[in-house]
Amino acid sequence: MNNVLWFMRKYLRPHWPKLVLVFVLGIVVSVIPIASVQFIKPVLDDVFVGKNVAMLKLVAISVIVLYLISGISKYIHFTMQRGIGELALMHLRNDLYTHIIKLPVKHHSKYHSGVLLTRIVNDGQRIPEGIMLSFDFLREPITFFGFLISAFIASWKLTVMILIVAPIVIYVIAKVGTTVKRYTHRNLTQYGVLGTSLNETFSGIRIIKAFSIETLMKARFLNVNKELYRIVFKTYKVEELSTPLVEFIGSLIMSVVIFIGGMWVIKGQVTPGEFMTVFVSLGLAQGPIKKITSSNLKLQAAIAAIERIRDIFALPTEKTRQGVHLGGFKGSIKFKNISFKYPEEESYAIKNINLEVKKGEIVAIVGSSGSGKTTMINLLTRMYDVEEGSILIDEQDIQTFSLNSLRDNIAVVTQDTFLFNDTIKMNIMTGNRKASEDEVINAARSAYAEAFINKIPEGLDAMLGEKGLRLSGGEKQRITIARAIIKQAPILVLDEATSALDSESEQEVQKAITKLMEGKTTIVIAHRLSTIKNAQRIVVIDKGSIVEEGTHAELLNKNGAYKKFYQKQFEGNE
Numbered sequence: 001m002n003n004v005l006w007f008m009r010k011y012l013r014p015h016w017p018k019l020v021l022v023f024v025l026g027i028v029v030s031v032i033p034i035a036s037v038q039f040i041k042p043v044l045d046d047v048f049v050g051k052n053v054a055m056l057k058l059v060a061i062s063v064i065v066l067y068l069i070s071g072i073s074k075y076i077h078f079t080m081q082r083g084i085g086e087l088a089l090m091h092l093r094n095d096l097y098t099h100i101i102k103l104p105v106k107h108h109s110k111y112h113s114g115v116l117l118t119r120i121v122n123d124g125q126r127i128p129e130g131i132m133l134s135f136d137f138l139r140e141p142i143t144f145f146g147f148l149i150s151a152f153i154a155s156w157k158l159t160v161m162i163l164i165v166a167p168i169v170i171y172v173i174a175k176v177g178t179t180v181k182r183y184t185h186r187n188l189t190q191y192g193v194l195g196t197s198l199n200e201t202f203s204g205i206r207i208i209k210a211f212s213i214e215t216l217m218k219a220r221f222l223n224v225n226k227e228l229y230r231i232v233f234k235t236y237k238v239e240e241l242s243t244p245l246v247e248f249i250g251s252l253i254m255s256v257v258i259f260i261g262g263m264w265v266i267k268g269q270v271t272p273g274e275f276m277t278v279f280v281s282l283g284l285a286q287g288p289i290k291k292i293t294s295s296n297l298k299l300q301a302a303i304a305a306i307e308r309i310r311d312i313f314a315l316p317t318e319k320t321r322q323g324v325h326l327g328g329f330k331g332s333i334k335f336k337n338i339s340f341k342y343p344e345e346e347s348y349a350i351k352n353i354n355l356e357v358k359k360g361e362i363v364a365i366v367g368s369s370g371s372g373k374t375t376m377i378n379l380l381t382r383m384y385d386v387e388e389g390s391i392l393i394d395e396q397d398i399q400t401f402s403l404n405s406l407r408d409n410i411a412v413v414t415q416d417t418f419l420f421n422d423t424i425k426m427n428i429m430t431g432n433r434k435a436s437e438d439e440v441i442n443a444a445r446s447a448y449a450e451a452f453i454n455k456i457p458e459g460l461d462a463m464l465g466e467k468g469l470r471l472s473g474g475e476k477q478r479i480t481i482a483r484a485i486i487k488q489a490p491i492l493v494l495d496e497a498t499s500a501l502d503s504e505s506e507q508e509v510q511k512a513i514t515k516l517m518e519g520k521t522t523i524v525i526a527h528r529l530s531t532i533k534n535a536q537r538i539v540v541i542d543k544g545s546i547v548e549e550g551t552h553a554e555l556l557n558k559n560g561a562y563k564k565f566y567q568k569q570f571e572g573n574e
Contacts, residue, residue, distance in 0.1 A: 003306040004299070007131055011088035018084055025077035026139035032070040034146030036063065037281050085128030093124050096309060102317035105383040106343050111312075115192035119312055122191045123305040130302025136295035140288035147285040154277035155270055183235040185304045190228045197224050323402035329409055329490040329521065330394050333357040333380070337389035340379060349375040350544040353389070357523060359490075364524040364535035366565060372544040373525045377493050380523075381410055411489040413516070415496040417476040419468030424453055425460040427468075427479055431487035439486060447482035447512040449475065474509055481512045492520040538562065 012019060100116055108116075201217055258279070264270045338353040350372035357363045365373045378384050380391060382403055391398045398406055411431070419427050428440050435443075440460065444450045452475050456462045468476045484492065494513065514534075526532050533552050540548040540555070540562045547561045555562035 003303050003310060004131065006310070007088075007092075007127065007306055011091055012084065012131070015084050015087070018080055022077055022081050022084070023138065025073045025080075027142060028073040029070060029077055030139045030143040031146065032066050032073075033143060033284060034150060036066055037147065037150050037277060037284065081132050082128075085132035088131075089124055089128045092127065092309070093120055096120050096124070096312065099313055099315075099317060102320070103315055104318055104385075105378070107315050110343075113196075115196060116312075118192040118195040119309055122195075123308050126298075126305040127302045127309075130295075130298040130300075130305075133295040133298050136291050137299075140291050140295075144285050144288035144292075147281040147288075151278045151281040151285075154274040154281070155264075182304075183231065185308070187228065187231045187235055189308075190224070190231050193224050194228055197221050318403055320403040323405075324396070324400050326393065326401040326405040326409055329359060331359055332392075332394070333491070333521070333523075334392040334395075335376065335379075335389070336392065338376075338379065338386060338391065339388040340375060340384070340386060342375075342384070348544055350541075353544075353546060355539060355546065357521060359521050360519075361537065362517065362522045362524065362535045364526055364532045364538045365541060366526065366532060366538060366562070367541035368565070371541045373541055374495060375544075376541075377412070377495055377523070377525065380493070381407060381412065408487075409489050410491045410493060411484040411487045411516075411520075412493045412495065413477075413480055413484050413513070417468065417473070417480050419464050419471075419476055419479060421464065421466050423458075423461050423463055424456075424479060427464065428460075428482045428486055431483040431485070435486050440482075443482040443486040444479075446485050446515045447478045448509075448515075449478040449482050449512070452478075477509045478512050481509065481516050485516050490521060492517060492522045494522065494524045494526065496525050540565065 097120060100120070197220060201221070262275070265272055265275045333356070335353045335355040339348055339351045341348045353372075353376065355363075355376075365376065367373055375384075379386050380398070382398060385399060393401070393406075393409075420430070424444075425437070425440055428443055429435050431443075432439070437460075441450070444453055444460075452471075453459055453462075456470075462470065464470050468479070471479065524532070524535055532538060536551070538548075538550060538552060538555055539546055540560075542561055548555055548558065550558070550562075556566065
């Protein structure tokens with residue numbers, strides 16, 4: 001219930017005037033069927049038996065007026081109720097997206113993108129219907145007790161007999177609701193697995209085709225989908241079981257009313273009008289019970305969804321604006337006694353790293369895969385925070401800087417050339433949203449991208465498609481370099497920026513990188529010989545530790561780790 005109250009306070013309370021109107025109209029909708037039942041006794045006893053024409057006219061007109069009011073009230077009540085629910089869902093999704101995008105990278109590593117997508121889309125969709133239907137717990141009991149009172153007034157003896165079996169109905173509703181909540185947790189989790197499978201398929205479609213693993217991927221998806229079907233079908237079976245149970249219990253009640261009430265009519269102990277009032281009232285009273293049962297199932301599903309969403313909200317976000325503003329880079333970057341291991345990993349990714357990079361210097365970091373090169377960049381950009389040691393910029397710990405100002409001073413170009421499904425212009429302007437069109441053109445020119453952009457009919461306004469599928473690898477990389485150029489950050493990080501390119505593409509990109517590096521303090525993580533040779537200093541990392549440091553020539557003369565690495569990786573390329 002705490003989860004329901006949380007949702008109501010946060011997302012429904014701002015709409016309280018409309019909710020009050022919804023509640024009032026719900027009362028009107030509930031009362032009118034009760035009022036209509038009151039016509040049964042006068043119609044049977046006064047009109048049919050007493051042949052009262054005036055009463056007949058009054059009843060006919062009253063029915064029209066009542067149901068006109070009911071129709072208008074129902075329309076406004078239910079459309080407004082759903083509208084508020086969808087508006088609350090919109091704000092919930094906005095908040096959830098904003099929260100997720102501010103989460104540290106370590107949480108994105110923990111939750112697959114398909115799982116997060118499911119939390120926003122699928123889990124969220126269940127909430128407004130379930131929560132807004134909780135109004136049924138206010139409206140339908142009024143209708144139910146109204147019918148019960150009508151029956152009680154007509155014949156209290158018959159009504160009391162009905163109340164004896166009422167606890168059974170309440171138990172059935174509660175038991176089924178608890179079971180549905182448990183199954184909803186399971187099927188929402190499985191939806192996350194399904195989303196993960198789909199995301200991997202669509203993102204890796206080229207690899208899937210290149211390695212001819214369509215059959216393998218299909219088998220994986222079929223297994224996931226089959227398990228989802230199994231869980232969802234179980235949920236449906238539990239949900240659908242509640243209605244027959246409630247109806248059967250209701251039929252037992254009605255059979256008692258028919259038999260005993262019928263005997264009393266025969267004996268003259270009650271009038272036909274009184275009997276029919278009890279009979280119809282108790283028959284109609286089953287409607288609210290069914291609605292409460294159905295609403296309870298949806299409410300339990302909504303509660304399960306809210307619990308999963310609040311798990312995400314409970315994760316702490318990055319405080320991007322807190323801290324000292326880093327206005328620029330003036331002196332050096334220092335890694336002091338840095339040791340780091342990733343969450344849930346037992347071994348250290350880097351151990352006791354000490355390194356200084358001075359302003360204007362080009363430093364290359366080399367080493368085999370998994371040696372810790374990228375980890376150093378993750379720590380510098382605070383994708384992860386240092387726990388042992390410290391990183392200093394101009395002798396100040398980077399954890400004292402606001403994340404925004406720190407990252408504004410660092411431009412990163414990686415081998416993962418991620419581009420948005422937007423125009424070339426907007427992708428370049430990701431580096432500086434305030435840039436003018438002239439600045440975009442100049443950045444494209446500096447990145448040696450202007451020529452291929454001009455060959456595209458739409459030019460800078462060309463839509464790139466998902467992950468820039470319209471462009472080749474080298475073209476995509478030059479767009480990311482233009483993005484880094486327009487950022488005009490004093491510190492540049494090149495994380496294996498040319499490792500995925502062929503020789504011809506690398507030459508074009510290398511020219512763009514050389515232009516990008518002008519006047520920048522540059523840290524290069526590279527496998528390609530050309531970039532490493534241009535570095536003023538090369539740092540060799542092995543198994544998370546710095547083992548050598550010097551120029552290309554100095555390290556070759558040492559006959560140490562760098563020379564072995566060089567001979568293994570590069571001799572065939574010279």
